[in-house]
Each structure stands twice: as C-alpha cells, then as structure tokens.
Amino acid sequence: MAFINKGKICKFCENRDLKIDYKDYNSLKKFLNSQGKIIPRRVTGLCTKHQRHLVKAVKRARNIALLPYSYNLEN
Amino acid sequence: MKQYEILFIVHPNYEDNRITKIVNNVKEKITNNGGSIINVDEMGKKKLAYKINNQRYGSYVLINFESEPQFIAEFKKWLKIQSQILAKLIVKLDNKDLKEDNKKGIKEEEEKTAVSDEIEKEEEVAEDKKSDDENIEEESTDQNKEA
Numbered sequence: 001m002a003f004i005n006k007g008k009i010c011k012f013c014e015n016r017d018l019k020i021d022y023k024d025y026n027s028l029k030k031f032l033n034s035q036g037k038i039i040p041r042r043v044t045g046l047c048t049k050h051q052r053h054l055v056k057a058v059k060r061a062r063n064i065a066l067l068p069y070s071y072n073l074e075n
Numbered sequence: 076m077k078q079y080e081i082l083f084i085v086h087p088n089y090e091d092n093r094i095t096k097i098v099n100n101v102k103e104k105i106t107n108n109g110g111s112i113i114n115v116d117e118m119g120k121k122k123l124a125y126k127i128n129n130q131r132y133g134s135y136v137l138i139n140f141e142s143e144p145q146f147i148a149e150f151k152k153w154l155k156i157q158s159q160i161l162a163k164l165i166v167k168l169d170n171k172d173l174k175e176d177n178k179k180g181i182k183e184e185e186e187k188t189a190v191s192d193e194i195e196k197e198e199e200v201a202e203d204k205k206s207d208d209e210n211i212e213e214e215s216t217d218q219n220k221e222a
Contacts (some may be wrong), residue, residue, distance in 0.1 A: 022164075060164060061167065062084055064164040065124045065125055065133070065162060069125065
C-alpha cells in the first residue's frame with residue numbers, strides 16, 4: 001500500500017479538504033508498509049507537519065484496534 | 076468546559092438493545108457529572124485488528140461530549156471497570172478541529188446518513204473481509220519488491 005510521492009509536494013498541503021483522522025483507518029493504511037510500520041517522510045513526501053499528524057493518527061488507531069501494531073503477529 | 080470525543084469497543088456478545096443500554100449507561104455517567112452530550116454515533120460491528128480479551132470482533136461507538144477536564148480521569152477509571160467495554164480512546168478536540176467542524180457541520184450531517192448506509196453494507200461484507208485483507212497484504216508485498 002506504499003504511497004510514493006516523487007514530486008515531493010505534500011498531499012495534504014496540496015488538497016486542504018483531505019483530513020487526517022484516526023477513525024478513517026482505510027486511508028491511513030496507505031501510509032503503512034506490509035509489516036504495518038509507518039512509512040518514513042522521505043518516501044511518502046509529506047511535509048513535517050502533516051507527517052506528524054499522520055503518525056499521531058496511526059498510533060491512536062492502533063490503540064483502539066482499528067489498525068494492527070504488526071501484521072506478522074498472528075501469521 | 077472542553078469538547079472531547081470517546082471511541083469505545085463493546086463486547087461482541089452485546090447486540091442491538093443491549094448495546095443501547097450500555098451506551099445509555101455511558102451517557103448517564105457523563106451527564107450526571109456535569110457534562111453534556113453533543114453527538115452519538117454507533118459505528119457497528121467490526122473486525123478488530125488484533126484480539127482483545129480473546130475477542131476478534133467488537134462494536135464501535137463514538138460519543139462527542141462536553142465536560143470539565145477534571146472529570147476525565149475519573150471517567151477513564153470507571154470505563155476500565157466496565158466488563159462489557161473492551162477498549163476505549165478519549166481524545167480532546169483542538170480548537171482547529173472544532174472550527175472546521177462548525178464550517179462543515181451541515182455537510183457532515185448529509186455525509187453521516189451516507190456513512191451509516193455504508194456501514195450497513197460493510198457488515199454484510201464483513202465475512203468476506205478476511206479474503207480482502209489477504210489480498211491487501213499480497214499487494215503491499217508486491218509493491219515493496221518494485222521499490
């Protein structure tokens with residue numbers, strides 16, 4: 001689900017209507033790799049601010065079992 | 076008074092009428108302690124990303140409420156004791172979020188009806204989701220290879 005942005009323009013700065021919300025776990029999945037780790041800003045191309053919000057949202061979603069801490073645990 | 080948002084998971088054995096009882100208990104707890112409820116949204120039964128108390132499924136309920144900050148610590152303790160509630164997450168809403176919500180308040184109401192329809196569909200599809208999850212994992216591994 002890797003979201004690779006080579007143009008280096010932050011997706012959330014470009015489109016202000018996009019919101020980062022921990023309840024919207026399906027769109028957060030784009031920023032996780034196959035293990036369920038958060039993909040670094042170097043790859044996603046997000047700005048500092050939005051990557052920070054994203055990380056917070058992913059961690060909240062993990063806490064409430066919307067996203068897994070790791071995809072490998074049960075396999 | 077500050078605005079908060081609580082998302083909690085109800086044990087899968089509790090359905091329909093029994094869920095509303097639990098939700099009403101939580102609502103009463105808030106209102107009895109000087110808070111007020113803004114919005115309640117039952118998000119329906121979903122598969123958990125990992126097992127909690129050996130349960131694979133749970134019903135998510137979202138409540139927006141207003142309360143004094145001192146009440147939150149007590150509220151968390153109370154929720155922990157409730158055996159029907161598997162997990163909870165309380166988030167304080169920033170001023171930024173609230174401003175945006177007010178602007179889009181009318182739009183959201185329209186969307187919510189659409190979202191609730193979607194959730195009903197999701198429940199029907201829930202059983203097929205297992206296979207979907209596997210597909211997603213396969214896709215991601217493929218993309219990693221490309222990278």
